[in-house]
Amino acid sequence: MIKRIFTVEKKMMLLKKKVVFLGDTHFIACVPVNTLYYIYNSCGNYQHSISKLLISIFLFLLVVSYIFLFLHFKKETMKKIICPFCFHNFRKADIWYRCENNRCAKKTEDDILNKFWGENLHKKHIAFKPKGISLFSSDTAKCPACNEITLKVVCPQCHNSLSRDMMWADSSIISIIGGKSSGKTNYITVLIQELLNKSYTFDASITVIPCGDMVDSQAGGIPYTTEHRYRKDFYNQLYEKKICHSATVKDGKFHHRIPLIYKLIIGKNTGGKGKSVFLVFYDTAGENFTSHEEISQNAKFLKNSAGIIFLLDSFGIDDINAKLGYIAENSYKYIFDKVKNYMEQKMITSERNEFKKKPLALAFSKIDTVLNDDDYDICGLNMQKNSSFLKDKRVSLNDLFDMHKGLNDALLGVWHDPQFLQNVKNLFENVCFFGFSSLGEMPTPTIGGSVQDIRPYRALDPLVWILHELGYPIPLKKEKRTKIEIKI
Numbered sequence: 001m002i003k004r005i006f007t008v009e010k011k012m013m014l015l016k017k018k019v020v021f022l023g024d025t026h027f028i029a030c031v032p033v034n035t036l037y038y039i040y041n042s043c044g045n046y047q048h049s050i051s052k053l054l055i056s057i058f059l060f061l062l063v064v065s066y067i068f069l070f071l072h073f074k075k076e077t078m079k080k081i082i083c084p085f086c087f088h089n090f091r092k093a094d095i096w097y098r099c100e101n102n103r104c105a106k107k108t109e110d111d112i113l114n115k116f117w118g119e120n121l122h123k124k125h126i127a128f129k130p131k132g133i134s135l136f137s138s139d140t141a142k143c144p145a146c147n148e149i150t151l152k153v154v155c156p157q158c159h160n161s162l163s164r165d166m167m168w169a170d171s172s173i174i175s176i177i178g179g180k181s182s183g184k185t186n187y188i189t190v191l192i193q194e195l196l197n198k199s200y201t202f203d204a205s206i207t208v209i210p211c212g213d214m215v216d217s218q219a220g221g222i223p224y225t226t227e228h229r230y231r232k233d234f235y236n237q238l239y240e241k242k243i244c245h246s247a248t249v250k251d252g253k254f255h256h257r258i259p260l261i262y263k264l265i266i267g268k269n270t271g272g273k274g275k276s277v278f279l280v281f282y283d284t285a286g287e288n289f290t291s292h293e294e295i296s297q298n299a300k301f302l303k304n305s306a307g308i309i310f311l312l313d314s315f316g317i318d319d320i321n322a323k324l325g326y327i328a329e330n331s332y333k334y335i336f337d338k339v340k341n342y343m344e345q346k347m348i349t350s351e352r353n354e355f356k357k358k359p360l361a362l363a364f365s366k367i368d369t370v371l372n373d374d375d376y377d378i379c380g381l382n383m384q385k386n387s388s389f390l391k392d393k394r395v396s397l398n399d400l401f402d403m404h405k406g407l408n409d410a411l412l413g414v415w416h417d418p419q420f421l422q423n424v425k426n427l428f429e430n431v432c433f434f435g436f437s438s439l440g441e442m443p444t445p446t447i448g449g450s451v452q453d454i455r456p457y458r459a460l461d462p463l464v465w466i467l468h469e470l471g472y473p474i475p476l477k478k479e480k481r482t483k484i485e486i487k488i
């Protein structure tokens with residue numbers, strides 16, 4: 001019998017070597033199996049069949065629960081995380097940690113982090129890859145230099161700090177792109193304010209996510225968090241000074257590259273626990289999307305986006321431009337055509353097929369200029385008739401699609417651009433046109449001027465539609481729905 005226990009122990013040791021990547025706890029939990037195996041065999045000698053049956057059932061349940069735990073562990077560790085800074089796509093099991101112990105013996109500059117930002121962030125605590133991940137541990141790691149436990153997770157590629165929350169909930173990057181002066185910065189400013197004040201109208205709540213390691217040296221070295229960046233670089237200008245934003249600096253100071261990260265919990269009141277999604281917004285300069293090289297640098301960001309809000313500048317529609325004389329940097333479809341060429345010439349078929357399925361909101365910015373003009377009738381919509389869910393607290397897809405139909409008709413009948421509609425139809429499978437206004441009126445003077453009363457119009461519509469298309473539980477109005485299509 002001693003020999004038998006010894007052999008079982010030996011088998012267990014071999015097993016431990018195989019499962020060492022799961023950590024010690026897993027092996028400790030194996031010990032009762034070892035003991036039960038011994039008792040089971042002893043029972044066999046005395047023909048205690050009832051005990052033998054009970055032990056068999058117990059062993060069976062134990063094996064089933066092990067398989068269940070193993071599959072759960074595998075699913076968790078295989079979960080994909082997208083770094084909101086460098087867009088590296090990695091498994092949860094591959095996450096790195098940063099030591100937080102101020103007395104840690106090993107402190108050096110983080111060259112990878114500094115290289116990413118092009119500045120020395122003076123981050124001296126070491127970033128490290130943890131040894132093995134325990135099945136029962138709570139996502140912590142021991143610093144190899146000082147043995148202190150740390151909770152701080154960082155991206156293995158760029159070493160920026162990530163939110164621990166991001167390890168558990170899905171993160172969907174919704175990108176906002178558009179040509180120069182198409183209205184991106186004003187839109188992001190207003191969209192976030194609308195989310196903070198009105199997301200309850202589609203059963204969502206929003207929180208800011210603390211992420212990253214940057215500090216604002218101009219503000220006495222306080223952390224450059226999403227909250228700080230939003231207030232300083234977006235909100236103050238538009239909502240405090242009442243001056244609308246103008247051109248965003250290309251490759252300017254490093255803080256222009258800091259993303260704004262929020263967590264939305266959708267459907268808490270209408271559907272159980274609710275579903276979380278991380279929204280990551282970047283404010284890129286319009287000229288970042290002009291050449292193939294620039295687009296390919298940004299392509300990682302587009303490819304890793306779950307949905308895209310593509311701004312089309314209403315000032316760039318020939319008819320409006322000629323009639324009202326507003327100055328546009330480029331045609332409304334200038335950047336769309338650049339992305340189209342990039343997709344056709346640079347993406348391999350499988351990439352393109354995946355890309356074309358993403359929900360694409362083609363959103364005409366500054367729509368106040370169109371709706372305030374008596375010559376245009378966009379499905380009877382006007383600036384007084386804002387998104388119906390703001391009042392009803394349920395989203396009417398038909399209300400969103402009315403704008404789509406109106407813009408489709410205008411593109412065909414008044415703006416005479418069936419070719420653009422054809423290109424959109426050929427390239428994307430899930431598209432909807434939107435029209436919105438961040439400011440609600442024309443600033444004075446026209447570019448970068450003052451806006452006294454900011455009245456956003458349908459600014460939330462594109463995001464709400466994308467979230468619905470991605471399967472988030474947006475409360476919908478009961479209605480006979482019309483099908484969305486592109487008419488040519």
Ligand SMILES: Nc1nc2c(ncn2[C@@H]2O[C@H](COP(=O)(O)OP(=O)(O)OP(=O)(O)O)[C@@H](O)[C@H]2O)c(=O)[nH]1
Nearest residue numbers: 180181182183184185186247248286438439447448
């Ligand atoms: N009428 C009207 N004009 C707008 C609106 N939003 C933006 N504009 C005008 O468009 C200009 C450019 O807006 P931005 O938000 O700076 O555009 P952008 O896409 O960030 O531009 P870049 O950063 O240079 O690429 C503003 O200075 C305003 O004059 C709007 O809702 N209505």
Ligand SMILES: [Mg+2]
Nearest residue numbers: 184185247248
């Ligand atoms: Mg801008």
Ligand SMILES: [Zn+2]
Nearest residue numbers: 083086155158
């Ligand atoms: Zn990263």
Ligand SMILES: [Zn+2]
Nearest residue numbers: 099104143146
């Ligand atoms: Zn340490």
